[in-house]
């Protein structure tokens with residue numbers, strides 16, 4: 001720590017993304033007092049790579065966009081943990097379908113923006129793993145799409161999108177998914193990126209920095225590793 005109580009900064013080199021150790025001092029923890037969330041989280045936590053802070057934020061954001069027109073879409077499901085959180089959070093809203101899209105054979109489209117990825121990561125899952133998790137939670141409002149999104153499976157989604165959760169780890173998939181979603185995203189709708197700012201997921205952070213130039217969105221950098229874009233018009 002330096003005298004301003006700011007963490008030391010490592011710049012590597014200046015033209016690239018800057019990282020430091022981020023320490024958060026706020027301690028209010030509403031996820032501990034939300035029994036519905038806790039009941040779900042305890043059942044899915046072995047099926048997700050996403051920490052409780054981001055899981056609770058997805059739970060909360062999905063509920064907040066309940067009245068925004070359109071379906072919820074998650075691309076990057078792996079073993080179904082965050083997808084189940086999203087579906088369970090809006091279970092009581094009959095009109096809200098949740099689409100869960102994954103190759104179920106791992107990450108695709110890794111490229112020069114993704115120094116830690118080669119393709120094929122997170123292949124240790126299957127469609128039936130996710131189907132069984134949803135069944136165990138009595139979730140009936142979710143539809144699983146197997147294949148590369150958007151090329152293979154987007155045609156199965158009619159109408160608008162109210163919330164996109166993009167958790168695909170790399171630059172080109174993030175970009176292709178968002179470009180498919182942009183004309184379908186309702187005003188007031190959200191795009192939530194996982195892995196924003198994580199060391200190793202530079203491709204996602206780089207793409208979010210590009211999307212920040214889009215004047216139709218307000219942007220929130222949540223220090224938990226979510227980038228949140230709110231469509232304003």
Ligand SMILES: C[S@@+](CC[C@H](N)C(=O)[O-])C[C@H]1O[C@@H](n2cnc3c(N)ncnc32)[C@H](O)[C@@H]1O
Nearest residue numbers: 048049076078081082102103106148149168173
């Ligand atoms: C980090 S995992 C998702 C983690 C998950 N959300 C959780 O709750 O732990 C990333 C997933 O994205 C999937 N994926 C990456 N690019 C994709 C694409 N373009 N279309 C479909 N799935 C993709 C991979 O197969 C992998 O399962």
